[in-house]
Amino acid sequence: MLDLTTQIGTLTLKNPIMPASGTFSEDLAQVFDLDILGAHVTKTITREKRSGNPTPRVCEVRGSMLNSIGIPSKGLDAFKTNVIPFYKNYDAPLIVSISAGSADEFASLCEDISVPGVAAIEVNISCPNIEEDGKAFAMRPSTTEAVMRKLRNATDLPLWAKLTPNTGETTEVAKAAEEAGADALVVSNTLLAMAIDINTKRPKLGNLMGGLSGPAFKPIALRMAYQCAKSVEIPVIGCGGISTIEDVIEYLIAGASAVQVGTATFINPPIMVKMVEGLESYLQSQGLHSVKQLIGSVVDQEASDGLVFMEAAP
């Protein structure tokens, strides 16, 4: 029997494939049976209603996309009334992504969303820390640790910390999150980028800048997932540019215990189903019996010690 399960702290997922926050919703149930997935991850919510950023909110770049959706949110109450009950119809665990502009607001939202039906909380600490200088919490170890401690005290549910690539301190931030009690790391959110329409001379996004996601982003997020898996003991959930079963395998080999699929679902909505099937055939073809045999199986030998934590010269 093939064993596709993976362990994220106390949670056992029936397979390591799940959607990334903001690229998934109840609507996808019209495309396939959502119980095929290892978990369900919601779009980030905030306590208040928010309308999100001005349009255009997405644009295409060579083989990938930028988005500046922001966090439009119907608010906490609407979420509890409409969204949580929908996912109760499924066995897959529900992971709720939350965000706030200050550590205290973050913690109080975290507490209020710790309700039955929610299996874990993903904390989107890649959003700007409004109390400080507007840099995301996850850009610095100190702000990461501070917000994560408050979040840890606010809930007994598993806490997944979603990191940002917009930092030069990936491993330090990862360790700070672990230190402060995160149960897993999601690596990572989008990378700040920009595109300009040369005809109108206007930025292609209403918000000027936005986050790069999709295939172009993969080598960067994979590097981060590898660095994090080498630096912490808690599980790492890889996220960034995963579009094929080969990408899933690459992340697992690099050390990710599970993966989140984002932009690829926009291009190919049933792709996560194909990945679950593909993972099964891959294990079979390799004579492996469990996903766990793949996780962290990268052959990096001595090379890894000296290099992982040093930013390589060009």
Added chain:
Amino acid sequence: MLDLTTQIGTLTLKNPIMPASGTFSEDLAQVFDLDILGAHVTKTITREKRSGNPTPRVCEVRGSMLNSIGIPSKGLDAFKTNVIPFYKNYDAPLIVSISAGSADEFASLCEDISVPGVAAIEVNISCPNIEEDGKAFAMRPSTTEAVMRKLRNATDLPLWAKLTPNTGETTEVAKAAEEAGADALVVSNTLLAMAIDINTKRPKLGNLMGGLSGPAFKPIALRMAYQCAKSVEIPVIGCGGISTIEDVIEYLIAGASAVQVGTATFINPPIMVKMVEGLESYLQSQGLHSVKQLIGSVVDQEASDGLVFMEAAP
């Protein structure tokens, strides 16, 4: 008369197209007349002979590449004897890229390379600072400022500081470099990334990780060039993923005073020649008479004030 010239501090370049360090050498003279270019930029050199990183040193990722060449160098003396005289045959100014592991070694190399035939020095501060924790000088404003001050005191030649994308403090680093006396910023070097061969489970680069360059990198480097141009008074030279004349124009509109072309030359060796021609036709078609009319012409209005310096939420 079309005016393609651009001003980088005291240097006037006859057009804004030049190669990026490490993606250009005397060998390209076999493909086209190198005097077509606005400037010549050498591969980074070190004082000592170095052999560079283990092979494989490059690999392909979706629509782009990673490299971990390192800085193989024949050393300062060989450079002075063989390379500088070669470029004396051309009118285009010679920009020499240098690197070192400590601020003092950097400054002394800078002094020793300030010889006739060299028009400006590009300082590759994206290399690891061996004295501190191995993070590149340009990852932090403090180390940037410290090394740039020593470099500034070491030469009277124009100093171009080459920034790294592996930081969450792009604008702070840009300002620190300006503050310490840089004459221009080159934005930017490659972004740390990784790829694993799923068949062998080995990293595709001998060095485990390497720098992403090419089209996938463009939206990131363009964002940085825009942020830098908004934050400093000195000229910004855009670099990252430029492969077409449209890319050149996008960078100029974003605020770059000139551009460096790297990976695109590997795919299409005469591309810089086509870009110079293309720029001319573009200006003509737009009824513009000077490249300077394009530089910084982005229509970002009010939006820019609040947003440029805040890392956008996903």
Added chain:
Amino acid sequence: MSNIALDTKPDFELAKPIHEVECTIISNEPVNGEYRLLVLNAPSKILDCEPGQFFHLLCPVSDTLQPYLRRPMSIYGYYPDKGELHFLYKVTGEGTSAIATLKAGDNFNVLGPLGRGFDILPNWQNLLLVARGVGLATLAPLALEARRLNRKLTAICSARSDQFLLSLDYFRELGATVIPLTDEAGTSSVENMHSIIEGLIADEGIDAMYTCGSNRILKLLQTVGKEHNIPGQIALEQQMACGIGMCQCCVRAFNRNGAIVNERVCREGPVFDLQEAIGC
């Protein structure tokens, strides 16, 4: 694929399944200088459509054209009996240029049908359709449906010149009264359109109005609708990533009960209430 059975799980809003399938190109020919007609051989499961719905198209990739996101395109015609799906499109950028390279026999991946189509309420007998340019592509299936339901349809079609007046014959064949207006002939002004519509209302009455695209027409119909209390619907466009409601990139603002609300064009639309729509 996407023949993943939706089993006993909760029916999301009792909505129909969305399919991702490979179709085969039957033809892809220019209709006039600006538009092309794409005819696909499609499985019947994706041909259970409503007028106003759209598909999200995966564009082919080549050395020179490399679109990444899918492109939304209204259904121009759907024919379950023949197994055909038609799109009428204008080549405007990278994606549509790539679609234009498709040849008979090529595979083409489509996702749909998507979104909410036009309503034709039982008491809407006299229908008016006002469109300009490629907007006709979106409104065309409405004419087919109007005939099926045995309603009377008048189509005011505006374009730069006669040569860009698409689908007139198609509308006529379906029994619609067609009123062509062109810039060339000086007949396409808002004023002229207004007086023509007032004439129709005075003459035999209009129960519902449909349009899409043009801002000027939207404003005109909103005025007429308010004055004569005639309901109406408009199909809107917005940039899309997912096309099925997940990404929230395709929102537009609407006026509803005095407040401004954001709605997703791909999910709550692309057809919206005429009076709630806000021009841009």
Added chain:
Amino acid sequence: MSNIALDTKPDFELAKPIHEVECTIISNEPVNGEYRLLVLNAPSKILDCEPGQFFHLLCPVSDTLQPYLRRPMSIYGYYPDKGELHFLYKVTGEGTSAIATLKAGDNFNVLGPLGRGFDILPNWQNLLLVARGVGLATLAPLALEARRLNRKLTAICSARSDQFLLSLDYFRELGATVIPLTDEAGTSSVENMHSIIEGLIADEGIDAMYTCGSNRILKLLQTVGKEHNIPGQIALEQQMACGIGMCQCCVRAFNRNGAIVNERVCREGPVFDLQEAIGC
């Protein structure tokens, strides 16, 4: 393009110009289960080649195959009179799979000729060529050149089985003596190869040896070369980005005067001194 005149500027090492040009595919057919022959219609300016040189090929991009870097490929044949350029290649990954999709009439962008080819010094009369598998592609033009210079050539060709023995007829037509060895027949062992070579040396003598690829053959020829003081050359492979000497990614280590030196395969090579080469 690249018809950019190299005017009065310093001749870089007096080297010939490198051209980037679009060629047209004449044919691209399988030669046996593993190899394909690509025949291009090429302008004469790129056909001024030396045996052992290579071209850097820009692979076509499609929905499923999207190679980015160029791919290096030895010249299998160059025919300035017919305006033809030939490559013999094995489909191993994304790039060569993409090249395999090219059809007669398609355009194909090549860069070259590149690198330093084989030497045939005036006093090298009896030449020995030892190759295995696709390595024959690299050595084939050497046979043509040997005939042009009126030298005697013996070719030891090794492969898994007869069916993979490429180019034997080609070598024979050019007047070479061909010694085929196969794993199937059990004749391809290093020992057997060694005794055959010793036989040739004893018989009529060998002035120079050429090989490429296989580590086992390299070691054997180094031993033989040292023992009998016979010079030799080897063509080596390494991953490439630029192909013309700029990026330094294609280095390999060589033994030179007791020290280890790095050389660029694309520029100082791909042909190197046999004794300096280091197996891997």
